[in-house]
Amino acid sequence: MPDDTDRRILRHLLADPGISNAQLAARANVTSATCWRRLEKLRATGVIRSEETVIDWRALGWEVQVSLRFTLDKTEPRAFDDFVAAAREVPEVTEIQTFLGSVDLRLSVIARDMAHWQQVYRDSILTLPHVTDIDALMLVSTIKDTAGVAL
Structure with a gap:
């Protein structure tokens, strides 16, 4: 189950889907390595299903x-x-x-x-x-x- 740090990462990722890992980590107040590991875990558990391009x-x-x-x-x-x-x-x-x-x-x-x-x-x-x-x-x-x- 995602914790507060995961939710903070997800909030920032939803607000700016094109954000780099380093920027996301800084905004979520975690290290880049921690941010990357948590994103990988969120993908592996199916919380993040895909990263997609939305066409206008x-x-x-x-x-x-x-x-x-x-x-x-x-x-x-x-x-x-x-x-x-x-x-x-x-x-x-x-x-x-x-x-x-x-x-x-x-x-x-x-x-x-x-x-x-x-x-x-x-x-x-x-x-x-x-x-x-x-x-x-x-x-x-x-x-x-x-x-x-x-x-």
């Missing part, structure tokens, strides 16, 4: 972001597996999530513009198998986007 799709010209909520045909035994396999093949799908409740899955989809979105929706989304209902939410703005919570 809008900066790359992908102006449309849509969250699609799906309800699947629950009378079809392979509905979930077939749907997920097909959704993984759509290049514009950036995220697939599952839920309990009236919504079974949510897809995050990006497109360059509205014309591209219409093409993706018509050619890729509407052809996904075993769908009984789709609800689309188009992103207007992001108010808060963080993976961090108080540690």
Whole structure:
């Protein structure tokens, strides 16, 4: 279980993911060697799952972001597996999530513009198998986007 020092390291790492080990150690008030060992332990135990690059799709010209909520045909035994396999093949799908409740899955989809979105929706989304209902939410703005919570 992470202790106060681990949580302090994680807080600083979340605040500045590109920070060097030496800077992180100084901010967390530990030696560089201690910081490195603790980071390795946090990785080995799965507390830190990955270090990833987060892309701002809008900066790359992908102006449309849509969250699609799906309800699947629950009378079809392979509905979930077939749907997920097909959704993984759509290049514009950036995220697939599952839920309990009236919504079974949510897809995050990006497109360059509205014309591209219409093409993706018509050619890729509407052809996904075993769908009984789709609800689309188009992103207007992001108010808060963080993976961090108080540690």
